[in-house]
Amino acid sequence: MIPDSELILNADGSIYHLNLLPGDLATTIIFVGDPDRVGDVSRYFDRIDVKKGKREFITHTGLLRGKRISVISTGIGTDNIDIVFNEIDALANIDFATRTLKTELVSLDIIRIGTSGSIQGDIKMGTILASAYGIGFDALMQYYVKPYSSEEEKIKKEVQKHFHTLTFAPYVGSASKRLLTQIAGDLPTGITMTAPGFYGPQGRSVRSINVYPDLIQRASSLRLEGRQITNLEMETAGIYALANMFGHHALSVNAILASRVNDAFAENPKEIIDHAIRYVLDRL
Incomplete structure (x- = not known):
């Protein structure tokens, strides 16, 4: 009990x-x-x-x-x-x-519809992008035992090697293959980086000095057998890791509102978010 x-x-x-x-x-x-x-x-x-x-x-x-x-x-x-x-x-x-x-x-089906910023110059604002994997730069999964697939282990090792100055260990979670096919079959996919904050943890510096000032540049340069980190937000990796752990199906659908490499933000965020909502609902 x-x-x-x-x-x-x-x-x-x-x-x-x-x-x-x-x-x-x-x-x-x-x-x-x-x-x-x-x-x-x-x-x-x-x-x-x-x-x-x-x-x-x-x-x-x-x-x-x-x-x-x-x-x-x-x-x-x-x-x-x-x-x-x-x-x-x-x-x-x-x-x-x-x-x-x-x-x-x-087993639940969980679909995140969220906003995100791209860290690749060829991903335009207004893009609707599905996360094939999430990499967690937060501390959530330091408290749980999660089974890892061989692909997740490979990504985790490459991330730790690439971000060798980090004082913590990133974790990895993967999307449901079924939901990727059902909902995101005609969407671009990528690897999403999940941060524990909006400012310093995402490489922003308004009036602060960051421990990792080259975070965005380093993230955008990582290549994982043809894959790359495409975008940055604050929930996807945690959703994927817990879904993998509990045996649920999860998918993160990202409305790209910002380009971090081009220092730009969308002029029509509400329209982009509404497009993502209608896209997902049409496929459920």
């Missing part, structure tokens, strides 16, 4: 942070960072049956062409991904009445 301190439930039986009951969650889930973006997704649903929220975690669950879908705002960063991912897995796979693991486990 899972103790109260490990699986915290609210007075109404809902899970602590997300404020959801098991029946509130669909098995196909869209992650967005911004709570305001939840409505930007659910407005395309044919019907919304659940609207719940707590803190930055807003959830809408409804039907689209007869398919039940949830959209959840995670907030920014892999620390929030840790909370959301553990709680959606518990909602799917823990019997709250007995606080025990269900005998038949559910």
